[in-house]
Amino acid sequence: EAPGADEDKQGIPFVGRAGRLLTDIIEKGMKISREDVYILNVLKCRPPGNRNPLPDEVANCRGYLERQLEILQPKFICCLGTVAAQNLLETTVAVGKLRGEVHDWRGIKVVVTYHPSYLLRNPAAKKYTWEDIQLLMKQMDA
Template sequence: MTDEAQINLFEWSTQSPATPPSGGDGARIPTSAQVPIPPGTYTHIEALAQDCRQCQRCDLSQTRTHVVVSRGSPQAPLMIIGEGPGQQEDETGLPFVGRAGQLLEKILAAVQLEPERDTYICNMVKCRPPGNRTPTPDETAACRPYLLEQIRLVNPKIILLTGATAVKGLTGDKRGITKIRGQWITWQNHLCMPILHPAYLLRNPSRKPGSPKWLMWQDIQLVKAKLNELIP
């Protein structure tokens, strides 16, 4: 395979190969992060989850308790992508279940969005970075093919990117989250909205105009209005 062809395998594609394998036996997943997982590898989320549970493509596999793949509905119109699992997520195997996750659920409920029905929630990396540090670029790159497959399979109307790491990890946009939150970004034909991370809101409880919570309220209303527009 030429270098260019190998690089292309990492690129986003909405086209499935002629005969996509169903995935899920773990045997086909390259343990080296240098070896790509081609777009179209999976035909359903559970097969992807099975492979993630056996994955050793980066060192985070050595310290995880559980692989945290996703929760919510694979048919959801809204996909929410965070940075990585925290302690409670690592213990339970579910994303956004700690205090930040509870706040996220309240924010969604405020605009009549039900997490298990209307959203599909996942992270840039599926194993917990020790001490909740930011995932390294190598770890993010190793896990990225899984995320791209999740986006391809769910095919959401809108992607919410929570925090700068998620924005940078998916789109490559390195601007600070306070600069780009609340602005629509189109990435690979997907409509994305960067928002503040709920954990940041927990550290900034003020509700005054211009505060993080106030900004989140503006952003989530924009998202809800766009969803209503896209799904009459």
């Protein structure tokens, strides 16, 4: 998505409560260090009022995101939430329908799951995120 207030202050993505949950997913669930994972935001700055980014804001930052991905050359991408998934995959399909399968973005395998802040508000969805993380790990092992 975009940096939240805590992320904006510290210049690091996912540092608040959602960040702690994401760290647990990465380190406890996937058994890898968060330092070995590169985290990008669709938007590079925080929208006013911490609202979701508008289409023109996303379009303005799209080149930066694509350039970062060109430089990083990831083998796998995990989109966290609606904004990331819909913007990377250029679709309007809901996360609930995108999750649970492997997508392709320019030859890179993409798995979609719920945003950690959504999981904090809807703990029952954690089981689906765990399924998605298992799918991602299977792809990484293949």
